[in-house]
Structures are given as structure tokens and as C-alpha cells.
Amino acid sequence: MSDSTVVGLHHEEQHRPEKLHHFAEPEQQRDAASFGMWIFLATEVMFFGGLFLAYLIYRRLYFPDFGAASKSINATLGATNTAVLICSSLTVVLAIWGAQTARRSLMIGSLVLTMLFGLVFLGIKGVEYKDKFDEHHVPGASFSFDHVPIPSHPDQYANPRHAEIFFALYFIMTGLHALHMVIGLGIFTWLLFMAWKGRFTPEYHTPLEVGGLYWHFVDIVWIYLFPLLYLIDRHP
Amino acid sequence: MADHSKSSPLRTYFGVWIALLVGTFVTYEAAFIDLGRYNAIVALTIATIKALIVALFFMHLRHAHERLLKLVVIATVFFLFILIALSMADYGTRDMPVAPAAFAILRWS
Numbered sequence: 001m002s003d004s005t006v007v008g009l010h011h012e013e014q015h016r017p018e019k020l021h022h023f024a025e026p027e028q029q030r031d032a033a034s035f036g037m038w039i040f041l042a043t044e045v046m047f048f049g050g051l052f053l054a055y056l057i058y059r060r061l062y063f064p065d066f067g068a069a070s071k072s073i074n075a076t077l078g079a080t081n082t083a084v085l086i087c088s089s090l091t092v093v094l095a096i097w098g099a100q101t102a103r104r105s106l107m108i109g110s111l112v113l114t115m116l117f118g119l120v121f122l123g124i125k126g127v128e129y130k131d132k133f134d135e136h137h138v139p140g141a142s143f144s145f146d147h148v149p150i151p152s153h154p155d156q157y158a159n160p161r162h163a164e165i166f167f168a169l170y171f172i173m174t175g176l177h178a179l180h181m182v183i184g185l186g187i188f189t190w191l192l193f194m195a196w197k198g199r200f201t202p203e204y205h206t207p208l209e210v211g212g213l214y215w216h217f218v219d220i221v222w223i224y225l226f227p228l229l230y231l232i233d234r235h236p
Numbered sequence: 237m238a239d240h241s242k243s244s245p246l247r248t249y250f251g252v253w254i255a256l257l258v259g260t261f262v263t264y265e266a267a268f269i270d271l272g273r274y275n276a277i278v279a280l281t282i283a284t285i286k287a288l289i290v291a292l293f294f295m296h297l298r299h300a301h302e303r304l305l306k307l308v309v310i311a312t313v314f315f316l317f318i319l320i321a322l323s324m325a326d327y328g329t330r331d332m333p334v335a336p337a338a339f340a341i342l343r344w345s
Contacts, residue, residue, distance in 0.1 A: 031302055031305075034305070035302070035304065035305055035308070038305060038308055038309065039308060041312075042308060042309075042311075042312040045312050045313075045316055046312075046315065046316070046319075049316045049319055049320070050319070052320070053319055053320055053323055053324075056320065056324060057323065057324070057327050060324070060327065060328070061327075063342070063343070064342060075264065075267070079260060079261075079263075079264045082260045083257060083260055086253065086256040086257055086260065087253070089253075089256075089290060089294050090249060090250070090252075090253040090294075092294070093245075093249050093294050094249065097245055097246065097249070152345070153345070209296075212294075212295075213295055216290050216291070216294050216295045217295075219290060220286075220287045220290055220291065223283050223286045223287050223290070224280075224283050224287065226260075226263075226283075227263055227267070227276075227279035227280060227282075227283050228279075228280075230267075231263065231264070231267035231275075231279055232276075233275075234267040234268050234275075235267070235268055235269055235270040235271075235275070
């Protein structure tokens, strides 16, 4: 590298403090940040993967009871929540596109919409949890699941102990997912603040991209949770 | 990423969005139709396609050129696959929890 290149770099750094010294190019810095998030998402896949495996094992073992338990949760609310998260993923990519094309209003508006969709999702989840609480389907001392017919064999009743396993998995998996949503809302609050302060330009909007990756991952987890938990044995 | 044409990303994003909503609707409706053992397969296939288009287009994997990144993503899916496939093969070939006749009636009726 010639002297003039080194001097040029220092001049840029005075204008753009986010360019870090140990990267040769802004592209490389951005790719490294994105790669770091993907590595983290790989660990998250394993995190949720273990729970999905536990679910699959017990569903295979106690399919009729799981069918009865699944029928008692609201599939319409679940489908609505799926649509809500899908819309939120769209607004995330729109926010990034807004940053890429220097459309500040679109970027900020999309970030706000993303967070609103996230809050709607959590609100619907709260409604579902309350329903389960009211019906005594929360695992523990007050759990009861007596005389609930098995969907494909209405003359047989589901085993309450097996149904309790379904609900334990339901609350743990959707609860962990909801926790990730809450963390995502925290991240996006910070992103919204930075966007509002004008920190993002077409050249630099890496935090948006990285935060977006996280949000899309949380969406993908729900894309699998919805059919597995809500739609086990719905046909009469 | 800013090198790609400005108009096509928007069309792609909205196309993916519509596809995701359609997939959700089909999954929901198909659940109420009796397809036997194919209910789960249909639902999970649609879910996998949805996850794939989110990863490819929303998470920009489609335009990722770094081989290391592609390796990490493929390895992640691969390890998840091993986790589930080998564990289910284990449980699937164990003793049945109840007598075989009762188990067969429970599983395949």
C-alpha cells in the first residue's frame, strides 16, 4: 500500500468512525458482521432444534393425545400470528431497502411498522396464553384435561398426562420464541433510535442488515412452530 | 448489494411476501382436510419452502458470494438434520410402548 492510500484511509475515518481499523475494505467489514450474525443464528438453530426434537419424539409417542391437546389451541390465532410475522419480515427488508436508497421516511416508517407487528404478535400470544390459563391447560398443580375426546377416535379420551407434555412443550417453545421476539423488539428500538439520528446511509447500514437477519430467523422458527403445534390433527 | 438493480428487489420482496401469505393460507386450509398421513408432510413441506424463500431472498443468501458463509449455513442445516434424523431413527426402532396390535391401531387408523 502506498502512502497516499494510507493517508486516504485516515481521512475517511474522520468522517466515518464506524469504519474499523482492522478491516481493509468496508465490504469486508460488512461481510464479517453479517457472518458473525449467521454464526450466532447457527447456535440458535441448535438451541431451538433440541426443543423441536423433543417435541417430535413425544408427538410420535403420544400422537392421539397430542392431537387432542393441539385441537384445544386456537389455530386461527396461530395462523393470524404467522401472517403478522410474515408482514413484519417484509417491513424489515423494506427498511433496509429504504436505507440503501436513502429514503429516510420509508426506512423509519418500516422500522416502526416492524415493531408494531411484533407487538401485535405478542398481544395475540398473550390472549392465547390467557385462554390456556383459564382452561387449566397450564402444566402444574391446576392442570386438568379430563374427558377430552381424541380427534380421530371420538369415543376415546386423551390421556391427561400425555396432553400435559404437549402443553409443556407448547409453553416452552412458544415462550422461548416470544422471549426472542421481545429481545428483537429491544434490538429494533435501538435500530430505530440510530436510524432517527441519521446514522444509516446507503454506504453504511450494517446494523439494520444484521438486526434483520435476527428478525427473519425468529420468523422462520415460528413458520415451523405454527403447523407443528397448531395443526396436528384438525380434520374431523 | 447496492449493485443490483433498484427496481427488482422490491418486486422480489413483495412476491416473496405474497408467496408466504399464500403458503400460510394453504397450510391452514389443508389442515382441515383429511389427507391421512400426508397432512403432516404437506404442512412441513410448505413450511420448509417458506423458510427457504425467507432465507434466500429476505436474508439475502441468494446473492451471497462468500463460500465460508454458504458453508456455515449448509453445515447448520446438516447438523440439525443429523440431530433429528438419527434421534428419530433411534426412537423409531425401539420397543413399541404398547402391545403391537394396539400400537398399530393407534398409529395407522
